[in-house]
Amino acid sequence: xxxxxxxxxxxxxxxxxxxxxxxxxxxxxxxxxxxxxxxxxxxxxxxxxxxxxxxxxxxxxxxxxxxxxxxxxxxxxxxxxxxxxxxxxxxxxxxxxxxxxxxxxxxxxxxxxxxxxxxxxxxxxxxxxxxxxxxxxxxxxxxxxxxxxxxxxxxxxxxxxxxxxxxxxxxxxxxxxxxxxxxxxxxxxxxxxxxxxxxxxxxxxxxxxxxxxxxxxxxxxxxxxxxxxxxxxxxxxxxxxxxxxxxxxxxxxxxxxxxxxxxxxxxxxxxxxxxxxxxxxxxxxxxxxxxxxxxxxxxxxxxxxxxxxxx
Amino acid sequence: xxxxxxxxxxxxxxxxxxxxxxxxxxxxxxxxxxxxxxxxxxxxxxxxxxxxxxxxxxxxxxxxxxxxxxxxxxxxxxxxxxxxxxxxxxxxxxxxxxxxxxxxxxxxxxxxxxxxxxxxxxxxxxxxxxxx
Numbered sequence: 001x002x003x004x005x006x007x008x009x010x011x012x013x014x015x016x017x018x019x020x021x022x023x024x025x026x027x028x029x030x031x032x033x034x035x036x037x038x039x040x041x042x043x044x045x046x047x048x049x050x051x052x053x054x055x056x057x058x059x060x061x062x063x064x065x066x067x068x069x070x071x072x073x074x075x076x077x078x079x080x081x082x083x084x085x086x087x088x089x090x091x092x093x094x095x096x097x098x099x100x101x102x103x104x105x106x107x108x109x110x111x112x113x114x115x116x117x118x119x120x121x122x123x124x125x126x127x128x129x130x131x132x133x134x135x136x137x138x139x140x141x142x143x144x145x146x147x148x149x150x151x152x153x154x155x156x157x158x159x160x161x162x163x164x165x166x167x168x169x170x171x172x173x174x175x176x177x178x179x180x181x182x183x184x185x186x187x188x189x190x191x192x193x194x195x196x197x198x199x200x201x202x203x204x205x206x207x208x209x210x211x212x213x214x215x216x217x218x219x220x221x222x223x224x225x226x227x228x229x230x231x232x233x234x235x236x237x238x239x240x241x242x243x244x245x246x247x248x249x250x251x252x253x254x255x256x257x258x259x260x261x262x263x264x265x266x267x268x269x270x271x272x273x274x275x276x277x278x279x280x281x282x283x284x285x286x287x288x289x290x291x292x293x294x295x296x297x298x299x300x301x302x303x304x305x306x307x308x309x310x311x
Numbered sequence: 312x313x314x315x316x317x318x319x320x321x322x323x324x325x326x327x328x329x330x331x332x333x334x335x336x337x338x339x340x341x342x343x344x345x346x347x348x349x350x351x352x353x354x355x356x357x358x359x360x361x362x363x364x365x366x367x368x369x370x371x372x373x374x375x376x377x378x379x380x381x382x383x384x385x386x387x388x389x390x391x392x393x394x395x396x397x398x399x400x401x402x403x404x405x406x407x408x409x410x411x412x413x414x415x416x417x418x419x420x421x422x423x424x425x426x427x428x429x430x431x432x433x434x435x436x437x438x439x440x441x442x443x
Binding site for chain 1: 326328329330332333390391392393394395397398399400401402419420423424426427428430431433
């Protein structure tokens with residue numbers, strides 16, 4: 001398998017250009033789906049290769065439970081720098097597993113606690129809670145039982161048309177099951193830190209997707225833009241400017257600006273002759289090479305280990 | 312409450328609080344814990360009902376006054392207020408809740424506020440005072 005086993009660990013870098021360009025140049029629905037798919041494929045391949053390295057590394061440890069033949073020179077020759085890579089992979093895989101488990105656990109806990117908080121509120125879909133803090137959330141629920149939570153403070157700050165935009169936005173989150181994309185992107189970013197830009201991009205494009213759906217439902221892009229802008233101005237300010245905020249304008253002004261611009265074309269796949277098309281194809285190729293490398297490594301290691309195992 | 316009986320054991324704290332508050336709100340006036348217990352179908356222990364009522368008192372959604380040898384309870388807020396309190400506690404406590412709850416808007420850094428106001432032609436609170 002040679003150097004192929006290391007490729008999926010660094011190939012997520014090939015998705016960075018598309019993570020940047022897809023936000024502005026692709027339809028948000030296409031962008032969300034493309035970026036999530038790329039992130040998931042790359043995360044799975046990267047974790048698989050980490051596991052393969054971990055097996056080779058574990059076989060070298062004294063007193064390991066694996067067959068003795070697995071530490072033979074033939075097996076070790078399959079991995080370049082097996083001493084370092086094999087041993088480094090053991091803690092790395094442990095960290096990845098723990099981080100992913102933690103993310104999943106938190107996800108379930110927040111969902112459960114939120115659902116419990118709303119227990120007893122009679123309204124079927126939209127729960128308007130009396131609260132001075134303006135917020136709105138789409139709370140995912142199985143079998144079309146998702147709920148929308150908004151506070152009176154937010155509803156009071158919007159006109160009726162803007163409220164319709166707000167509810168259409170949240171409903172779009174529920175209908176399109178955006179929380180699945182978000183969870184997948186968060187897990188992928190935990191599996192390989194190089195995938196973090198993709199997570200940021202998916203968080204943004206999912207919001208843009210819901211914005212576009214809201215604009216279609218309300219029939220006026222400017223109303224949606226005003227609803228977002230007003231809601232953001234009602235919300236409490238962040239006390240300390242973050243590094244990202246210093247670098248460029250944050251996601252909210254970009255969403256508003258995108259809504260004030262004409263609707264994006266709903267092309268399914270960009271042409272390869274534009275910069276975003278090139279980046280998208282690059283990411284797809286990266287994901288493909290990633291998949292092929294990890295498959296190649298897995299099969300090779302399987303055959304090598306099978307040959308090394310005394311029967 | 313017959314449909315609740317099947318999963319009585321699985322009901323969480325929050326759900327019970329909501330039910331007890333809901334029962335109190337259906338009462339015509341101040342009622343005793345025993346009345347609430349009866350109202351909820353009797354599958355809850357009396358002490359459980361009192362515990363939940365005390366918890367609701369701490370959250371300031373019910374009030375009580377002494378009536379003879381026991382307390383009578385009155386709701387001071389509705390179920391939505393209780394849900395709002397619980398939701399706030401969840402949102403304040405979870406650091407990376409963003410993974411689950413896609414927020415309508417994220418908190419706005421100071422620089423973005425001016426950009427946003429300019430985009431939407433919304434005059435700021437300091438309109439005319441500074442040159443942005």
